[in-house]
Amino acid sequence: MNLYRRDLSRAAFGAAALFAIVAAVTLAYASLGGSERGVAIVLLMNLVIVLGLQVFAGNSGVLTLAHVSFAGIGAYISAILSTPALIKGTLIADAPLGLARVELPVPLAMLAAILLTTALAALIGLALARLSGISATIVTLALVIVVFAVLTNWRSVTGGAEAFYGIPSTTTIWWALAAVLAALMVARLFKASRLGLRVQATREDAVAAAASGVQVVRSRYWAWVLSCALCALGGVLMAHFLGAISPVGFYFTLLFLTLTMLVLGGEYSVSGAVLGTFLVSVFAEGARYLGDGPVILGWQVPALAGLSLLVQGAIIIVVMIWRPSGLLGDREIDGLLPRRRGAGSAVGAGSAVGAGSAVGGKAQAPAPATLVVTKASKHFAGLAAVQDVSLEVRGGEIVGLIGPNGAGKTTLLNLISGMYEMTSGEVTLDGVRLDHLHPHQIARRGVARTFQTTKLFRELTVDQNIEVAASVARRRRSAVARAAADVLAQFGFEEIAERKAGVLPYGRQREVEIARAVALAPAVLLLDEPAAGLNDEESAELVHVVRGIRDQAGCGVLLIDHDLHFVMALCERIYVLDAGRVIAAGTPAEVQGDPLVVEAYLGARSATSGATARPGARVGQPAPRPSLAESGDLRAGA
Amino acid sequence: MTDVLQQILNGVSLGSTYALLALGLAIVFSIVGLVNFAHGELITVCGYVMLGGLALGLPWWAFALLGILGTMAAALAMERLAFRPVRNASPLTMMLTSLGVSIMIAAAFETFVSPRVKAVPAPDWISAAVHVGGLRIQAEHILTIGVTAVAVLLLLLLLKRTVIGKAMRAASEDFNAVRLMGVKANAIIVAAFAISGLLAGLAAVLILARRGAVNPHMGMFLGINAFVANVIGGLGNLWGALAGGFALGFVEVALRAWLPQGMSGFATGYVFIFVAVALVIRPGGLFGESSAERV
Numbered sequence: 001m002n003l004y005r006r007d008l009s010r011a012a013f014g015a016a017a018l019f020a021i022v023a024a025v026t027l028a029y030a031s032l033g034g035s036e037r038g039v040a041i042v043l044l045m046n047l048v049i050v051l052g053l054q055v056f057a058g059n060s061g062v063l064t065l066a067h068v069s070f071a072g073i074g075a076y077i078s079a080i081l082s083t084p085a086l087i088k089g090t091l092i093a094d095a096p097l098g099l100a101r102v103e104l105p106v107p108l109a110m111l112a113a114i115l116l117t118t119a120l121a122a123l124i125g126l127a128l129a130r131l132s133g134i135s136a137t138i139v140t141l142a143l144v145i146v147v148f149a150v151l152t153n154w155r156s157v158t159g160g161a162e163a164f165y166g167i168p169s170t171t172t173i174w175w176a177l178a179a180v181l182a183a184l185m186v187a188r189l190f191k192a193s194r195l196g197l198r199v200q201a202t203r204e205d206a207v208a209a210a211a212s213g214v215q216v217v218r219s220r221y222w223a224w225v226l227s228c229a230l231c232a233l234g235g236v237l238m239a240h241f242l243g244a245i246s247p248v249g250f251y252f253t254l255l256f257l258t259l260t261m262l263v264l265g266g267e268y269s270v271s272g273a274v275l276g277t278f279l280v281s282v283f284a285e286g287a288r289y290l291g292d293g294p295v296i297l298g299w300q301v302p303a304l305a306g307l308s309l310l311v312q313g314a315i316i317i318v319v320m321i322w323r324p325s326g327l328l329g330d331r332e333i334d335g336l337l338p339r340r341r342g343a344g345s346a347v348g349a350g351s352a353v354g355a356g357s358a359v360g361g362k363a364q365a366p367a368p369a370t371l372v373v374t375k376a377s378k379h380f381a382g383l384a385a386v387q388d389v390s391l392e393v394r395g396g397e398i399v400g401l402i403g404p405n406g407a408g409k410t411t412l413l414n415l416i417s418g419m420y421e422m423t424s425g426e427v428t429l430d431g432v433r434l435d436h437l438h439p440h441q442i443a444r445r446g447v448a449r450t451f452q453t454t455k456l457f458r459e460l461t462v463d464q465n466i467e468v469a470a471s472v473a474r475r476r477r478s479a480v481a482r483a484a485a486d487v488l489a490q491f492g493f494e495e496i497a498e499r500k501a502g503v504l505p506y507g508r509q510r511e512v513e514i515a516r517a518v519a520l521a522p523a524v525l526l527l528d529e530p531a532a533g534l535n536d537e538e539s540a541e542l543v544h545v546v547r548g549i550r551d552q553a554g555c556g557v558l559l560i561d562h563d564l565h566f567v568m569a570l571c572e573r574i575y576v577l578d579a580g581r582v583i584a585a586g587t588p589a590e591v592q593g594d595p596l597v598v599e600a601y602l603g604a605r606s607a608t609s610g611a612t613a614r615p616g617a618r619v620g621q622p623a624p625r626p627s628l629a630e631s632g633d634l635r636a637g638a
Numbered sequence: 639m640t641d642v643l644q645q646i647l648n649g650v651s652l653g654s655t656y657a658l659l660a661l662g663l664a665i666v667f668s669i670v671g672l673v674n675f676a677h678g679e680l681i682t683v684c685g686y687v688m689l690g691g692l693a694l695g696l697p698w699w700a701f702a703l704l705g706i707l708g709t710m711a712a713a714l715a716m717e718r719l720a721f722r723p724v725r726n727a728s729p730l731t732m733m734l735t736s737l738g739v740s741i742m743i744a745a746a747f748e749t750f751v752s753p754r755v756k757a758v759p760a761p762d763w764i765s766a767a768v769h770v771g772g773l774r775i776q777a778e779h780i781l782t783i784g785v786t787a788v789a790v791l792l793l794l795l796l797l798k799r800t801v802i803g804k805a806m807r808a809a810s811e812d813f814n815a816v817r818l819m820g821v822k823a824n825a826i827i828v829a830a831f832a833i834s835g836l837l838a839g840l841a842a843v844l845i846l847a848r849r850g851a852v853n854p855h856m857g858m859f860l861g862i863n864a865f866v867a868n869v870i871g872g873l874g875n876l877w878g879a880l881a882g883g884f885a886l887g888f889v890e891v892a893l894r895a896w897l898p899q900g901m902s903g904f905a906t907g908y909v910f911i912f913v914a915v916a917l918v919i920r921p922g923g924l925f926g927e928s929s930a931e932r933v
Contacts, residue, residue, distance in 0.1 A: 063730055127918040133729065134673050135917050138869050142910035149907030252858070256741055263734060291749075306748030306854070309741055316738030321723040324731040374813060 011192035014334030015184040018274050019329040022047070023177055024185075025278070030173050037579065038497040039175060039285065044176035045237045047277045049254075050261045051183040051270065052230030056223050059196055061203030061368065062132060065255055066140035070117055071229045071235025072250025076151060076158055078113035078236045079167045079245060084105050087166030091159045098155065106170045106240060114232045121228030129221035132206065145367055163244040171241035181235055183230050188270045188332070189464035192224060194480075195469045199223045201457045201468045208455035210416060211444035213472030213520060253309075255325060257284065258596055260312040266326025268459070270335045270629045276326065280315065289310045310317035330459060368395020368554045369446060369523035371428040376406075376415055376425030376435075385411045387580040389425075391525055393556040398546065399573035400559045400588075407577040409560045410452055413526050416558075417449045429523060446523030450513045450530060452560075458502025462493055462512055465501050469519035470583055484518060490552065491545070506539050511545070527559040531566045537564045546570055568592070576600065640772035643896050646888075653887020654786035656800065657880045658841035660871070661793065661863035662834035663880035667868070668810035669830045670725065672732045676716060676739035678861015680835060684709040685852030686747055688758050692862030698761045705846075706839030713835025726825075741856065747854035760821045760847040782844045789840055790880065793833065802829050812876065866913050 026044060030037040053067045080092070081104045085422050088100045103114065124143070131139055150163045153279060190196040198219040199208040207215050239245050256282065265276025287310075294304030319326060371393040372547050378386040386408040393399045401409050412422040416427055418439040427434040434442050443449075450471075463484065470484040488497050491511055501512050510530060517525055527546070531539040543566065550557055561567050567574065568588040576584040576591055578600040591597055663677045687708035691701025720739050724732050767776045797803040802825065809816045809826045817823050845860065846852065848899025867886045891910060892906040 061730065063733065127914075131917065134733070134873060135869065137673075137733065138865055139914045139917055142866070142914045145862070146907045146910045146914075149904055149910075153904050153907070193659030256737075259734075259737075304749045305753045306745035309745035310749055313738045313740070313745055317720055317735055320727070320731050320735040320738065321720075324724070324727055324734075603686065 007192045010334045011188045012185065012336060013337070014271070014332050015181075015188035015204055017333050018188070019177075019181045019184050020224075021316055022180055022274060026173065026177070027406075039281075041176050041241055043171050043175070043179050043277065043281045044280070045234050045241065046258060046261065047274065048176075048179050048183045048234035048237065049231050049620065050258050050273045050277050051180075051187045052227050053258060054235060054267060054270060054273045055187050055190055055230060056220075056227035057262070058064075059110055059191060059223055060220050060271070061202060062136045062220070064121075064136055064140040064224075064227075065129075065259070066143040066147070067227070067231040067258065067286055068250045069144050070121055070231040071238065071254070072147060072245075072247065073246050074232030074235035075112045075239035075250065076164070077116050077394055078106075079110045079164050080241045081108035081112055082168055082240075083164070083166050084168075090162060091166070092155075092157060092559045093524070094156045096156065106168050106427040110236045110240070113236050114229060117232035117235075118225060118229040122225050124563070125221050125224040125228075127128040129217050144238055145253070148247050148251050150506075154194050157440055158247070161247060163246045164246035167239050167245065167383060169240060169243040172238045176237060179233055183233065184270065184274075186226065186230060187273070191332075193220060197460075197464055197471070198260060198462075200460060204457035204459055205455045207439075208451065208457065209418065210439040210470070211419075211443055211451075211455075212469040212516060214441050214468065215440050256309065256312055260315050261325075264315055264326060265328065266328040268325060268330035269328045270334055271331065272326050272328035275328060279327075283311050283315065284308050288414070290560050293409045298457065299510065307562075330592055355574060368556070369524060369588060370394045371416070371447065371524045371556060371558070372426075372428045373412070373416060374426040374428070376412065376427065378415055378420055379423045384580050386415065389580070390578070391558075391575050391582065391585070393558045395523065395556050396550060396554050397573065398550055398557040398559070398571050398576040400567040401558060401577060402562070402564065402567055402574060403577035403583075406579075407600075408580040409577055410528055412577070413449060413558075413560065416442075417447060440472075440526075443520060446555075447526065448517035448520040448522035448524075449526035450510075450517050450528055452528040452532070454506075454513050456501040456509055456511050456513055456516075459500060461498050462501055462504070462515075463488065463497040465516050466493075466519045468518045473519070473521045483521070487515050487519045490518070490548070507534055510534065514545070514549075518553065519555065522555050522556065524556045526573075527557065527561075529561050530559060531561050531563045540564060542566070543570050639832075640666060641895075643773055647773065647779055648895075649888035649891040650844055650884070651782045651887075652751055653839045653884035654782045655844050655883075656863055656867050656886050657883030658786055658789060658837045658844075659860060660867035660879035660883040661790070661876060662837035662841075663864050663868050663873075664874055664876050665806070665830050665921065666834045666839075668874035668876070669697070669806060670721070670732075671729055671735060671811070672721060673729070673873075674716075674721075675733065675736040675836075675861065676743060677736075677834070677838060677864055678857035679740050679743040679839035679857070680709050680712055680857065681842040681845060681860050682743060682852065682854060682857035683712040684839050685758060685846055685856065686751060688843075688846060689695070689751075689756055689852055692758055704841045705843055708721075709839030709842060710832055710835035713831045715836065717831040723905055739862070744854045744858065755851050755853045757851050758846055760850055764847050778844075778847060780846070785844060789837060793837075802826070806830060809930060847905055854867065866910070869917060870913060890911065 013330070022044070026040040030040040049067055049071050052070075053064075057063050067559045080088075080099055081102055083091075083103075085101050085103055088095070102637070126137060128139060151158050154160075158164065170440045191200075198209065198214045201212065201214055202216045202220060212215050238249075242249075260282040261276040262273055263276070265274065266272030266278055278323065287308035291304045291307035293300065303365055373389060373391045376386055376389045377384065389412055390402075391399070401412070403409055411420065415422050415425075416434070418434070418437055418441070422435050425435065428446060429447060433446070434445060437445070457468065460468070466487050467480065467484045470487065474480045474483060488494060491514075493512070493515065496508065501509065504512065510533075514527065514530060517527075530546070533543055534542060546557060546559070547570070549555065559567070559571070571588060573586065574584075574588055575582055576594070576597050578596075583596045583600060584594040586594075586623065642723055659681075662680075662681055664777065666672055666674055666677075684705040688705040691704045694701075694847055697702070721732065721736055724735050756857060764781070765776060766798050767774050769775075770811055771875045789859065795803075797807055805821045805826055806829060808819075809821075813823070813826075816826065841860075849856075863886060864883070867882035868874075868879050869882070871880070871882030886909065889909055897905060897908075
């Protein structure tokens with residue numbers, strides 16, 4: 001019945017299944033003896049950190065490396081708070097705040113350590129979540145080095161580079177298993193949650209995510225905080241397992257090890273994190289055995305110090321060349337469960353096919369609103385891409401925006417949707433100012449858009465693409481599920497709902513993008529060349545689709561296209577843009593006869609010789625002109 | 639006053655080596671889009687080639703030359719074996735590949751040579767010095783600054799005057815357009831890696847002349863510094879990389895010289911905090927353009 005609840009319960013089931021496997025394997029191995037038990041516990045603690053890394057890096061697609069630092073900070077805080085005063089008297093006698101005398105019970109110290117570390121991560125995240133891609137990677141690399149420098153040099157608190165010893169060793173395999181269970185649940189449920197889905201959308205396309213109402217920075221921020229909390233949990237357990245820790249234990253060796261684990265299994269997948277952790281642990285144990293110089297069949301193998309690291313480096317390269325998304329890609333163990341597309345879509349189909357009633361309650365269909373653009377201008381380094389453009393789109397009206405290449409059509413759309421900041425002018429929706437708002441705010445206020453070159457969340461399913469937008473416009477889970485099902489039914493997507501958007505044929509991808517915009521329940525829908533690349537049948541079909549959207553949701557539509565036949569057939573009013581200015585406006589018939597329009601399209605001579613634009617003709621590439629504005633094909637910030 | 643001048647001289651000298659490293663990184667990034675984590679390991683490679691030359695009983699200038707050639711060869715080998723197969727993959731995939739290469743190179747020296755530090759003594763004249771006023775100018779300073787200046791000048795000539803150089807500049811703007819003009823992609827990329835290897839080799843010889851020893855992990859931190867220089871200057875911007883390298887050299891020297899005793903251990907920490915803060919304020923780098931997009 002409820003898409004979300006079903007997804008969440010599947011995810012929880014998946015996490016439980018993973019836990020059962022992890023517990024069975026590690027407990028069996030631990031029963032072999034003392035050193036095997038130790039290996040099993042180390043594996044479980046590494047798994048917690050890898051899962052922490054997965055929560056941020058896997059969902060956001062931004063590689064951060066500071067997970068080991070937060071593990072280290074957590075480990076040190078818990079160690080300092082719980083180690084007996086007697087030992088601290090020789091280690092850190094001069095510690096401030098009476099830290100040398102504090103002796104908290106271990107569970108309390110662990111909790112305090114995790115909370116403090118998470119608070120620190122929350123603070124750092126304020127800056128970090130704003131960074132994308134390579135910048136974030138390098139800043140977190142810097143963070144690893146900074147934290148190491150602090151742990152090593154802040155002698156009065158950390159004891160410096162040498163081991164901090166005497167930490168109560170309370171971590172048993174049961175503690176470690178409990179932590180793994182918690183981490184698995186958190187990571188898997190997060191991935192399936194509304195917030196997790198949004199973070200994944202930002203990974204696939206940050207610009208499209210913002211245009212779908214997702215707060216890119218804020219959703220990444222919470223993923224970061226959660227991720228660091230899990231890493232702290234892993235680190236805290238380590239301190240109380242090892243009994244003695246030093247800064248170098250939370251440095252590049254651990255960083256490379258955990259990163260290799262995640263990369264091998266597949267960073268998008270929680271199940272992959274588990275698989276990778278096991279496989280790499282097996283390799284690492286094997287390499288360590290060989291590296292110690294064992295005697296095999298009477299032959300003394302020479303000791304090889306860096307063998308384990310060598311293997312890790314090789315694993316990363318091989319995976320990147322042959323299978324960059326890891327062994328599992330983004331598959332999860334719960335994907336093995338049979339899929340039931342149940343009542344959810346059936347209900348949706350029922351209400352969608354029905355007459356053009358509001359689709360699913362008040363929040364979904366805002367009253368028709370009027371979008372007004374007043375004297376909008378945008379200058380790029382002195383070039384006026386859009387100059388004093390004013391236009392209006394009333395509720396329930398389909399308005400066309402045409403003009404030669406470089407006329408400023410897409411720039412105007414980018415101004416309305418907030419992708420570009422206006423040089424001057426105003427945009428209002430029912431009198432409320434929209435300019436100076438961020439793209440996600442504008443989307444949430446009811447202006448949805450598509451892009452000239454489709455921007456889908458390619459690795460997400462059609463279903464999820466639509467859910468991202470649907471969940472932005474509605475609060476209650478049931479409303480989201482109903483709205484998503486309605487949109488799926490309205491576009492006839494039932495068959496492809498579970499397929500990844502990126503693998504669909506081109507025409508379908510364009511439809512999915514429109515469907516995603518519709519799922520925002522917009523007051524105004526902006527379509528940027530929806531018919532581009534479609535054949536005649538598909539464009540004819542699109543005319544019906546766009547009319548259907550208008551009839552059902554009552555929203556206004558502003559569309560750009562070069563296919564004049566398509567525009568003339570669909571639009572009630574048309575604005576013609578040339579060189580950044582509106583040169584004509586009116587009904588299709590009025591615009592067609594306007595000599596200025598004919599001139600803009602066919603050149604001055606044809607206009608004077610009385611030729612008229614043939615509506616059936618696709619307008620080709622007119623004379624070259626400075627087209628800086630048009631070349632502003634949006635690139636994702638990621 | 640002389641103290642300040644002395645530190646400026648030290649800063650220019652240290653900054654020169656960072657600038658050479660950062661330039662090599664920037665050339666590859668601007669053309670291939672690869673953030674090469676293994677760039678620092680080129681220094682390690684150079685060090686071990688020089689160690690080999692030393693073992694063969696070659697004179698310093700000979701094994702230094704050998705080291706530079708070896709570094710270029712290593713850069714080309716990396717490109718051919720690891721980076722070419724992932725050339726069209728996502729930036730993340732390329733970056734992780736280079737991280738794997740970096741780990742493997744360091745581990746290989748650790749495994750098959752020795753995890754310990756090995757001496758590669760520099761000739762005595764390197765530390766010879768003249769005193770001008772209170773200023774102590776070492777041969778090493780002159781060599782470093784001179785080599786850097788010549789290398790940058792030659793690079794500039796190459797990029798402005800030669801066909802391959804022009805093709806490289808064009809490729810950093812739009813690779814596909816250059817390919818459509820009939821220039822072979824491989825030629826450009828191989829040239830980029832060769833230059834990046836040459837610059838790293840020069841930097842490595844200068845660094846080794848100063849340090850007199852190699853270890854398997856020495857390249858990593860130098861590589862990270864080269865990154866940081868790039869990030870300060872705006873990734874892929876050659877002038878930015880140069881400026882970033884010098885800025886980093888100055889900051890590091892200044893912190894070492896003027897941090898109070900007992901705080902000097904934090905010097906690396908401070909440098910990186912400075913960079914992190916700078917990046918957060920200007921995500922495009924200090925000399926880069928701030929992005930026009932709003933997300």
